[in-house]
Amino acid sequence: MFSSLFVFRGRASPMVEFAVSVAAAVIVVALWELAARAGIIAPQFLPSPSRVVIALWTMLTEQNLLWHVAVSTARVWIAFLLAAVMAIPIGIMMSSYRIVGAALEPMIDFIRYLPVPALVPLSIIWFGVGEETKIFLLWLGTFFQLVLLVADDMRRVPQEFVEVARTVGANSRQVMIDVALRWMGPTLLDNLRITLGWCWTYLIIAEIVAADSGIGYVIWTARRFVKTPEVMAGVVVIGLIGLVTDQLLRLLHRRLFRYL
Amino acid sequence: MTGYVQFVDTAKSFGPVNVVRKTSLGLDRNSLVVFLGPSGCGKTTLMRMVGGLDEPSSGSILLGGEKVVRPDRRRGMVFQSYSSFPWLTVEKNIAFGMRYRKDLDGAEKAERIGHYLDLFGLADFAGSYPNRISGGMRQRVAIARTLAAGSDVLLMDEPFGALDALTRERLQVELRQIQIREEKTVIFVTHDVEEAVFLADRIILFSRRPASIVADIDVAAELGPDRPLEIRETQKFFELRNKVLHLIRNETGAVV
Ligand SMILES: Nc1ncnc2c1ncn2[C@@H]1O[C@H](COP(=O)(O)OP(=O)(O)OP(=O)(O)O)[C@@H](O)[C@H]1O
Numbered sequence: 143m144f145s146s147l148f149v150f151r152g153r154a155s156p157m158v159e160f161a162v163s164v165a166a167a168v169i170v171v172a173l174w175e176l177a178a179r180a181g182i183i184a185p186q187f188l189p190s191p192s193r194v195v196i197a198l199w200t201m202l203t204e205q206n207l208l209w210h211v212a213v214s215t216a217r218v219w220i221a222f223l224l225a226a227v228m229a230i231p232i233g234i235m236m237s238s239y240r241i242v243g244a245a246l247e248p249m250i251d252f253i254r255y256l257p258v259p260a261l262v263p264l265s266i267i268w269f270g271v272g273e274e275t276k277i278f279l280l281w282l283g284t285f286f287q288l289v290l291l292v293a294d295d296m297r298r299v300p301q302e303f304v305e306v307a308r309t310v311g312a313n314s315r316q317v318m319i320d321v322a323l324r325w326m327g328p329t330l331l332d333n334l335r336i337t338l339g340w341c342w343t344y345l346i347i348a349e350i351v352a353a354d355s356g357i358g359y360v361i362w363t364a365r366r367f368v369k370t371p372e373v374m375a376g377v378v379v380i381g382l383i384g385l386v387t388d389q390l391l392r393l394l395h396r397r398l399f400r401y402l
Numbered sequence: 403m404t405g406y407v408q409f410v411d412t413a414k415s416f417g418p419v420n421v422v423r424k425t426s427l428g429l430d431r432n433s434l435v436v437f438l439g440p441s442g443c444g445k446t447t448l449m450r451m452v453g454g455l456d457e458p459s460s461g462s463i464l465l466g467g468e469k470v471v472r473p474d475r476r477r478g479m480v481f482q483s484y485s486s487f488p489w490l491t492v493e494k495n496i497a498f499g500m501r502y503r504k505d506l507d508g509a510e511k512a513e514r515i516g517h518y519l520d521l522f523g524l525a526d527f528a529g530s531y532p533n534r535i536s537g538g539m540r541q542r543v544a545i546a547r548t549l550a551a552g553s554d555v556l557l558m559d560e561p562f563g564a565l566d567a568l569t570r571e572r573l574q575v576e577l578r579q580i581q582i583r584e585e586k587t588v589i590f591v592t593h594d595v596e597e598a599v600f601l602a603d604r605i606i607l608f609s610r611r612p613a614s615i616v617a618d619i620d621v622a623a624e625l626g627p628d629r630p631l632e633i634r635e636t637q638k639f640f641e642l643r644n645k646v647l648h649l650i651r652n653e654t655g656a657v658v
């Protein structure tokens with residue numbers, strides 16, 4: 143039952159794989175707990191998992207953690223949806239019409255390599271320290287990446303499909319909607335899932351900027367008072383949200399694209 | 403020169419590269435013509451021009467006396483790969499051929515789908531997605547789709563190139579039967595000499611790039627219209643096949 147796990151490129155049943163995943167996580171946490179309890183590392187550097195869990199509980203019950211989570215989630219999703227709604231049509235236009243591609247591609251490629259943190263001062267000058275700045279920074283981190291991914295996907299639509307559609311009488315708009323978009327569906331959803339992940343990584347940067355809410359703010363405040371368990375609890379929460387969202391989007395992918 | 407499909411002094415260059423030399427050729431309606439020639443000689447380009455997907459650099463192509471300017475459903479393409487849409491079931495893939503037809507109502511479309519599902523033995527797979535069926539089935543779906551679209555010229559670019567020998571043989575027999583029964587004009591590109599002789603009413607042999615016609619072989623005069631599998635074992639078939647092979651060696655100086 144477990145022997146195929148040790149075969150190069152072998153296959154294992156989902157149950158066995160799940161068991162291995164859980165066991166590995168348990169071992170890592172157990173080692174961490176042992177290391178912390180043995181006092182090998184000072185607790186303000188590495189608190190034990192049990193203390194992180196206790197911190198998490200206090201944050202949930204006494205410090206409105208769920209509200210902060212909700213605020214952060216809302217920021218991420220607003221910025222992400224904004225980026226997606228803009229990036230999908232622009233990306234498609236970029237690879238479908240040379241004039242759009244030639245005009246935008248070099249610019250977007252340049253902006254994409256600008257580090258988001260470096261743009262924090264600029265965005266404060268532009269938008270102040272309110273919600274706009276945070277949304278802008280998150281959007282910045284995702285939009286330019288996504289545009290190029292979408293443009294790439296669009297370019298990869300097999301010419302054969304486009305030509306079959308044209309020979310049965312589809313016009314450009316119909317080719318776009320009935321063939322190109324349908325073909326892109328699976329990769330598009332994958333790319334959205336991946337860029338959503340990036341959006342969460344920019345959250346901390348965005349919420350360090352004079353925020354008074356959100357997980358980033360919680361983590362940053364805890365850091366100031368060297369409350370390491372709370373810092374870790376905050377990080378764990380982001381990790382959990384990431385994990386759950388990712389799995390949900392994968393599930394959606396399987397549901398939507400059963401033909402794969 | 404006459405014909406249902408006519409190349410009139412057709413030539414094609416891509417930038418400085420001359421791909422098809424000035425060619426004139428007329429193809430009869432309801433015949434199956436095979437384009438044979440060395441790799442990269444310009445067969446696909448010739449076919450794409452008939453489809454209206456590429457424009458001749460000079461000269462023109464006529465279909466029923468009318469100049470081809472853009473793709474339309476009178477000429478359907480069947481490719482070797484990416485032939486059926488993976489996100490549509492077999493039935494919906496066939497229906498796609500009629501998706502943009504306004505002259506048929508729902509009932510007529512359903513009837514045509516049923517007809518082609520039966521004709522190609524696809525009825526049991528109507529609800530399956532392409533990646534759940536064999537490569538041969540996928541090519542049947544693609545052919546059925548172009549027929550459902552109402553094409554009377556089928557442009558087939560190495561459509562059986564990726565299939566195993568047995569499936570390939572079966573599809574050749576089916577294609578020939580359906581071409582006769584449904585009265586279609588087929589231009590078929592292949593590298594396979596056996597396939598060419600077995601299927602063709604007429605083989606047009608092209609030179610190396612830039613393509614020009616080096617031989618025009620009337621297969622129908624030798625083998626007749628009906629092509630049962632057994633014909634492959636006849637003396638006549640062998641002789642024809644060897645003749646074509648010789649022509650290829652001597653006239654094109656290449657292996658196909
Ligand atoms: N869009 C294009 N732009 C530039 N060159 C092209 C284009 N399409 C085809 N060619 C060139 O034209 C020549 C003929 O191509 P074509 O695909 O028609 O050959 P073919 O006979 O179908 O070859 P094969 O047997 O390999 O399929 C090739 O040298 C190819 O590189």
Ligand SMILES: [Mg+2]
Pocket residue numbers: 445446447559
């Ligand atoms: Mg070709």
